[in-house]
Amino acid sequence: MSANTVSPQIRVAIADDHPIVRAGVRGIFSSDRSIQVVGEAEDGQSAITLIRKGGVDVLLLDLAMPGRAGLSLLRQVLDEAPELRVIVFTAYDPVSHKERALALGASGYVAKDSRPAEILDAIHQSMLRPVQKRVASNEGEPHTQLSLRQYDIFIRLVRGESVTDIAKDLHLSVKTVSTHKVTVQKRLGAQSVVDLVRYAVQHQLVNPDV
The missing domain is CATH 3.40.50.2300 (Response regulator)
Structure with a gap:
């Protein structure tokens, strides 16, 4: 040069x-x-x-x-x-x-x-580095509409963390985390944490052996 x-x-x-x-x-x-x-x-x-x-x-x-x-x-x-x-x-x-x-x-x-x-x-x-390859996604998928906080709590629940542990780690009240949990379940059409796990695995948001 x-x-x-x-x-x-x-x-x-x-x-x-x-x-x-x-x-x-x-x-x-x-x-x-x-x-x-x-x-x-x-x-x-x-x-x-x-x-x-x-x-x-x-x-x-x-x-x-x-x-x-x-x-x-x-x-x-x-x-x-x-x-x-x-x-x-x-x-x-x-x-x-x-x-x-x-x-x-x-x-x-x-x-x-x-x-x-x-x-x-x-x-x-x-x-x-080359531009990252993007995973296929659908704008209409319910999890894409979750807020940053809701998505984080969703994944933590799927990984087996309790509401109490999540609240402590995120410096939130148990009531606040519980409210987020209810909102996440409603938006994802889940009745329980087990349903959230199924949803996460189905949409490849976590490893299947989580």
């Missing part, structure tokens, strides 16, 4: 509803000359509008924003721009949600309390 050749910059967009978070991330990216911030979004709809304009290589995406959010937002973003690298950027970091996001096609998953070097590395690593 000649001395006059300039490597193309990675064009990154930031989607987060907190201005101070976006400012902090911009500051991190300003330390890396190979990254160019080309846009920002503060909610789900503005994130969709932003990526529809094109010119974005990587979207740093918070799934807990106003409007359309969660896995449904991730799915729409990838439907709109299949070649886009999407790195989920979140303060809410359940393993079950991470697994589902990556299965749907996210190129990475970074917690908001990560070190700056980890965020920069996630951006660069996403460009080195």
